[in-house]
Amino acid sequence: MKKSVVIKSALIATTIFALAPLTACATLSPANATTSGTTPATTTQVSASVPQMDEKQIVNLVTQARDIFWKVQMAKTTQKAFEFKDIPYVYLNDEFSTKEKVIAAFEQVYTKEASHFYFDQAGFELYQDKVTLVEGDFGSLLDWEKATAVLSSERPSAKTYLLTVPLGETGEKQEVYVTVKLVPELGWRIVNSPNDIR
Missing domain, CATH: 3.10.450.420 (Nuclear Transport Factor 2; Chain: A,)
Structure with missing residues (x-):
């Protein structure tokens, strides 16, 4: 039973590393810390070095x-x-x-x-x-707070999400692709023009 658990854990870890190299360090560091004797403080620093970015x-x-x-x-x-x-x-x-x-x-x-x-x-x-x-007044019906997001593509330092955004109370929705880039020492930043998100 223990051997089976180890194999499954290894497969899961390998899959995570292959799909998301940036987050792999944060995901795998607790296990590495346990086996190498690294203190929890060091583990926290490694995890914090790669900010999380997901659909929420x-x-x-x-x-x-x-x-x-x-x-x-x-x-x-x-x-x-x-x-x-x-x-x-x-x-x-x-x-x-x-x-x-x-x-x-x-x-x-x-x-x-x-x-x-x-x-x-x-x-x-x-x-x-x-x-x-x-000068001039204009508005937007896009309700970004109620948007839903699906990961569309991913690279080591960039992700693109397809957001489905409700248009107020009209019952209609608009799809917008938003790309974010991991900027060193700053975190995730949007690549789109601010005019796309208003």
Whole structure:
């Protein structure tokens, strides 16, 4: 009986390592710690070095991303800055008055590349050294908190999930692919443009 348990455990461990190399260390380290005499503190450090990312946590992450998107959008002041090609722009409040502040907000959940790309492509403009954004109100029916996620593909430092997101109370749903990348010392960050998650 003991021999059978050991063989099954080995097969399970091998399968986990083959499918998810990043999480294998965290999964297998307790067993290694027991056989090698490593202290529990060391085991905890190894596990903590690879942040977990699963179907529940991707939903939490995109919900955070949605909140940041709207926090920036709602930071528009009533003071008109200027018009460009008949399009009115407005200032953002002090919390997002510089490009660095806007980028830093998005980098809490997005990669550096995605944050900079979005700033350059989403209608932000610098006027008198302050950030302005196209004036206008728009919304979204996407209910990210109630989304369901399925792992679509996986690489050692990246995962793609297919999220099915309800459209408010309409009974309809929208599918969105979201890719996350493991950034050293920061954790998992979204690769998509912030415009995809709002």
